[in-house]
Amino acid sequence: MTTYKIALAGNPNTGKSTLFNALTGLKQHTGNWAGKTVEIAKGSFKFLNDNYEIIDLPGTYSLYATSSDEEVARDFILFKKPDVTIVVLDATALERNLNILLQILEITNKVIVCINLIDEAERKGISINDKALADELKVPVIKVSARNKQGFDHLLNTIHKFVHGKIVTKFYSINYSPELEMKISQIEPMIKKIVGNHLPSRWLAVQLLDGNKDLVERLTSHLSHKLKEGQNDHEAKFTFTF
Template sequence: MSTFKIALAGNPNTGKSTLFNALTGLKQHTGNWAGKTVELAEGAFEYLDDTFKIIDLPGTYSLYSNSVDEEVARDYILFENPDVTLVVVDGTALERNLNLALQVLEMTEKVIVCVNLIDEAEKKGITIDSGRLSKQLNVPVVKISARNKLGFDHLFKTIHDLVHGNITTKKYKINYSPELEKKIDELEPIVEKIVGNRFPSRWIALRLLDGDRGLVESLNKRM
């Protein structure tokens, strides 16, 4: 039996914690994150011959260093290197929720996008083409209702296939303005020399150009 780590990310009010509770049942506990006041819920579930430890990250709208919650969520994905990051998005407000998903996808390709509240979306006449969205994002997209446990069989199989290499994903690349891309091209090789392949050099270059001092402090602690 193998053990894998899953990070659970998403905006507030997307049903992220409902999904965490549905997946883990009573196999959960809370603890503070590395000297921060933010509590993280941890739990586990089993599927086939594998155990999956799941961390419910703070609900955030971004992964920039604007709050302790954002720093904790970002640092977990970046430094703990989870085997899968499940990004939970609200199927009734998909466009707004995809902002965080795209930020995660710039950091790691080991992502599954969970479109939650799909039953509510359908009641509102919203149709989501998960196959097309998956092709655009380069990662699996699974439609679920955490409250009713709809789509869980598909979700479990997708997680299993991703961690065992049966699904190929790619890091998502956002093309910025020519001026910014030029600066990224100049800075990224320098970043890569320092961090190697341990961390995403393009994403770090972007954050440095944005003046993210919190990230610099976090990197200094771990280098």
């Protein structure tokens, strides 16, 4: 039986851990990320005869890897390639939460947006058009209240449809300035030649143009590991002289 891997991501204080606990119950444990003091929680649950492993990533405000928490969250989504990344947003502070969502959508299109605390938002008179947001982002958007499991049936059925290919999503592309878009178009084909479809070439182009040295080191390490698994010598030379 296949076990599907789910990453749980989002800002701190969005109810992410409450959602994790509600989904996994007592089937969970914590441990440190390899080589880091960052603690992550892992759990499991079953739904419609499918097994799921869910990883509660550190709560972060961005994925720029300026801290160990951000680095762990970014690297897990980028290199571990979960079957689904559930991005938890606070319904009462949606705009503030959109920054990390857009960053994740540039890395992966395997995303379900989970708008939590919808009960609190409704009490404050806040109305969220989840359909309009889903149409704009090209990924499912589910409204829930993790503490009382409101919307859980919809969330679980959406996960099920997602992992079985019944929901098709697209990468969300942010339009940058004409100058930056020109530079992206110049280097993205070279990056694509190296990483193929394994990693998001457009996002990598933006990060390299931004001078993200930490990512260059992590990418080099990742590609070096892949080379040992069977890439040819030409690809190896091109990788490390780029």
